[in-house]
Structure formats: structure tokens, C-alpha cells
Amino acid sequence: MAVITRSENIEKPSVESNDKLDKQNNVTLSVGEFFAFKNVFITGGTGFLGTVLIEALLDTHPDIGIIYVLVRGKRKVDPNDRISRLLQKPIFQKYNESTLQKVVPVVGELSEPNFGFKDDLLQELTEKVNIIYHSAATIKFSSPLRTAIRTNLTGTMRTIEFAKQLKNLSAYVYCSTAFCNSNNRGLIMEDVYKSQYDPYEMMKMADDDTAWTNFTDVKCKEIIGDHPNTYTFTKNLAENLMISEMSGLPAAIVRPSIVYGTWEHPMEGWVGNANSGHLGYLAGFIKGIFRTMCGKASSVIDIIPCDYVINASLVMGWYVGTRTISVPEVIHCTSGEVNPLTLSEFSDIMNASVKRHPPDNFVWKPKTKLRNGWRYNLFFYLFHILPAMVFHIPEKILPIGMPHHTALEYMRVFNKGAKAFDYFLDKDFRYSLKKALKIMSTLNEKDKKRYNFDSTVCDWSAFIDRCLIGVRRFYFRESAVTTSWHRRYWMTFEILYYLGYALIFAAIFGILNALLGLNAGLPIAILIWVFLVWL
Structure with missing residues (x-):
């Protein structure tokens, strides 16, 4: 020893x-x-x-x-x-x-x-x-x-x-x-x-x-x-x-x-x-697997x-x-003091970026939203864990680092890691x-350009675009080029996304109507549906 x-x-x-x-x-x-x-x-x-x-x-x-x-x-x-x-x-x-x-x-x-x-x-x-x-x-x-x-x-x-x-x-x-x-x-x-x-x-x-x-x-x-x-x-x-x-x-x-x-x-x-680090979240996000983040909207990431x-x-x-x-x-x-990016802006940029550059395939329409406390936990279990228990997610859609994990196991691993990271997303460091x-400033002009680490010049929207395309290209082995096929694929899921809300309402109303009748079932179904949409 x-x-x-x-x-x-x-x-x-x-x-x-x-x-x-x-x-x-x-x-x-x-x-x-x-x-x-x-x-x-x-x-x-x-x-x-x-x-x-x-x-x-x-x-x-x-x-x-x-x-x-x-x-x-x-x-x-x-x-x-x-x-x-x-x-x-x-x-x-x-x-x-x-x-x-x-x-x-x-x-x-x-x-x-x-x-x-x-x-x-x-x-x-x-x-x-x-x-x-x-x-x-x-x-x-x-x-x-x-x-x-x-x-x-x-x-x-x-x-x-x-x-x-x-x-x-x-x-x-x-x-x-x-x-x-x-x-x-x-x-x-x-x-x-x-x-x-x-x-x-x-x-x-x-x-x-x-x-x-x-x-x-x-x-x-x-x-x-x-x-x-x-x-x-x-x-x-x-x-x-x-x-x-x-x-x-x-x-x-x-x-x-x-x-x-x-x-x-x-x-x-x-x-x-x-x-x-957080790149694992981006990989899951573009496949529609990770759909929520925990943290204050005004916090700087x-x-x-x-x-x-x-x-x-x-x-x-x-x-x-x-x-x-x-x-x-x-x-x-770091970047926060010279080019701050809030969590709210980060979420909006990711959602806009994946719409411009959708991957070859995904589980559901990629979209992330900030949630906190019980709202975050409820959404995670309803829309992450529950679908993973019901549906089989092909391994080629799951991040490559987890080839032997089931979708459910992967969600649990993600949730554990996300909660550990929440500490840093909920405070302004x-x-x-x-x-x-x-x-x-002591570098010569040529070195200042080649070895720059001043994030003032970073355009975060362009940067996330590059990272997202990089995940597609280098991680999922997809093409870096976004074609008209990708856009049609996105539009198809855009329609299915909103159709899903209609189907959820129809399912809730059908169950409550059978149990409580039209007069009681309809308003309760509407309330539950509005809550789920808000969630």
C-alpha cells in the first residue's frame, strides 16, 4: 500500500x-x-x-x-x-x-x-x-x-x-x-x-x-x-x-x-x-426521447x-x-459573464434547431420544455417512463452508449443523471x-484567431445547430445534410403530434363517458385534457 x-x-x-x-x-x-x-x-x-x-x-x-x-x-x-x-x-x-x-x-x-x-x-x-x-x-x-x-x-x-x-x-x-x-x-x-x-x-x-x-x-x-x-x-x-x-x-x-x-x-x-456531460441529453433530445429539463427559466446555462x-x-x-x-x-x-444564455433561451434554440435539422428518425417529435418540482416529476413518469414501459424503442434510436439497456432502463439512468445535474441548472453561478x-490579450494576432477561447463571439443558435448536426453525423451515423425528405418526415410527426392530443382527449372522454355519463364525463375530460396539455 x-x-x-x-x-x-x-x-x-x-x-x-x-x-x-x-x-x-x-x-x-x-x-x-x-x-x-x-x-x-x-x-x-x-x-x-x-x-x-x-x-x-x-x-x-x-x-x-x-x-x-x-x-x-x-x-x-x-x-x-x-x-x-x-x-x-x-x-x-x-x-x-x-x-x-x-x-x-x-x-x-x-x-x-x-x-x-x-x-x-x-x-x-x-x-x-x-x-x-x-x-x-x-x-x-x-x-x-x-x-x-x-x-x-x-x-x-x-x-x-x-x-x-x-x-x-x-x-x-x-x-x-x-x-x-x-x-x-x-x-x-x-x-x-x-x-x-x-x-x-x-x-x-x-x-x-x-x-x-x-x-x-x-x-x-x-x-x-x-x-x-x-x-x-x-x-x-x-x-x-x-x-x-x-x-x-x-x-x-x-x-x-x-x-x-x-x-x-x-x-x-x-x-x-x-x-x-450534457451532450448525452442532446443525443436523447433529438430522437424525441428526452422532452423536459429542470431549472429556472432565468438561470444561465x-x-x-x-x-x-x-x-x-x-x-x-x-x-x-x-x-x-x-x-x-x-x-x-466559461461564457456566462460575457455571453449569457438562459435555460429558457437554450430550450427555444434547441427546439428551433431540431426543426431546421431533424434526424433520420425519432420516437416522437423532439421538443423540450422547462418544468420544475412535481410538474417535472409527473411529466417524466407519464411521458418518459410510462411510454418506455409500453413501447419498445429500437436500439438504433437509443443513444449508442446504451446498446444493452432497455428503453426503461435508459430512462431511469437518465433521470438519475438529470437530477444530479439539476443543482447546476437551478442556480446562477x-x-x-x-x-x-x-x-x-498577450497572444499575437494570428494566435488570437487560431486559439481563441473568448466566448463573446459565439452565436449560440449557430453553435447548437453545429452540435445537433454533429450528433446526427458522428454519433448516430446519419447524413449531415438536411433534405426535403427530412422536412416531410418532420411535418408528418408535426401532424401526429397534434393528432395525439385529440386522441388523448378521445380516450379520456370515452372512459369517463362510459363511467359517469355525458353530463359529468365531458367537463371532467376537458379539465384532465387541459391539465395534460399544460403539463
């Missing part, structure tokens, strides 16, 4: 161009020039963000070095095959074989000391790696506390220990989350907020089997306190760990909000497997394009790698962008 301690005993690395004069000269480098001949180590590289990061790194400079991607060892799964399949995705089509060969898998476990690498591999990496991007995490809000600590906190400690062994560390960038401070109110600054618990004590607790005997949800809630879930709690701890461990080193923390598809790079509307998060990460690698800094730099990658915009 590994004992977690503060790592003062690990010698700090020599930082490439550590001399102050060299750092000042390096400021004139463009982002691409900074990455030239650098070798990069990535955790979380097989995930949605990680995949786009790999592509973006390949795109920075033709002479970028090796990109080492940490992958977990799985039985009967060759890590080279995993990376090979990853590189077959459409976003890598523009690269030739020699360029793609720069992406090299290294098998290891995130929470193990030195990732469990053998000595020869560890020596190779410590001598060659210059830049670390740490984005691996368990992003499930419902993850058990011990699991979340081991992945999000201990995993971060392992990457820090690794960074301190590197012969030439140029930059270390940690992908955190804007929600790590969601237990705070008011304007959240680009600073690390002190955690209630000591991160080292939490890591020791995760390694102590006796601490988890009869560990209940009540005990978990006592520990995470006013954090909404174990995800935000452990992410906040990881940031505190970085402040403690990375002083004087070229380190940065990037905090994205709700990550959607890409705005522009490497292509419009890339959504990966559309299973991460802080979404950000995936490529903006990657751009911010690349810029922060360049920024801390070309300057001498005393503590890790922290920036937000505000995130300062002062430091992020200041850092972006």
Missing part, C-alpha cells in the same frame, strides 16, 4: 529555459513555436476532451515531438489497437501516417506510483517528456467518494510526482472544472479556494480499508459538506494539492464549464461519442465549445512555459474571466 505524503523529498525538475532572461525571450514565441520539438504526456487522452487535445497538439507545429498517451491495461485489448482506433476518427483524417505515429500509448494506472511503469519506460519518459496535460478524471457526479478520491485526487498527485521527476519540464496543465467551487456564491474568482479537508489526509483515507467499513451516504455527505457531489469536492481538493505541490513550477489550471461540441476546430460540431477548452489549455501551456511564475495560474473557460481575457 502506497503512503501519500507531501513530496518535498522529490527533487524539483530543472525547468527548460529556467533562466529569467531566456523566459523573457521565449515570450515572443508563438503558441505553435513553443510546442515545436516538445514531447507531451497526456492522461485522459482517450476521452472526449483528450481526443480533441491530441488532434490540436498535432496541429500546433509540424515538428511537435512524441505525444505519450496514458492508457489503462485491459485484458484482450492491445493499447496500440486502442490508439489506432482513436486515430481513425474523422478529426484525424488530414494527418499522414508519419504524423499519427507520433501518438504513442503507454500502459499504466493513474493512481499507482509512477503509474506502474517499468524502470526503462519511466527513465525514457523522465528524460524526454517536456509537457504534461492531466485531464483524466471520473466525471460521474454519483461516483463513490473513495473512487473519486483515488481518481481525481490521488491520480493528480501521481502526475505531480511524475512532473517533478522530469529532466526538462516546460509546462504542466491540469484540466479542472468551473464547478469545483460550486459550494460558493457570488462571483467566483480565478483563484484556488481553500478546501475544508486536507488533500493529503483524504488520500490516506482512501488507502485505509478500515475507514470505509460501514461507510454510509450520510457519512459521505458529512465529509463533502456543502459540495453537491463527490466530483466537485475532489476537484477542489486536487486544486489545493497543486497549490501545495507546484509552487515555482510552470503549472496552470483550466476550469471549463459545461462542455459541448466543437465550434470550429478541428471541424464544426465534433461531439465524439456524445456520452459525456454556462456552456462552452470543446475547442475553446482545448485552445485555453494550449495557451496556458505556452503561457506558463514562457514565463517565470510563482504559483499555478488559474483561468476560467458567475465566473470571473478577468485573468483569462488578460492572458489571451
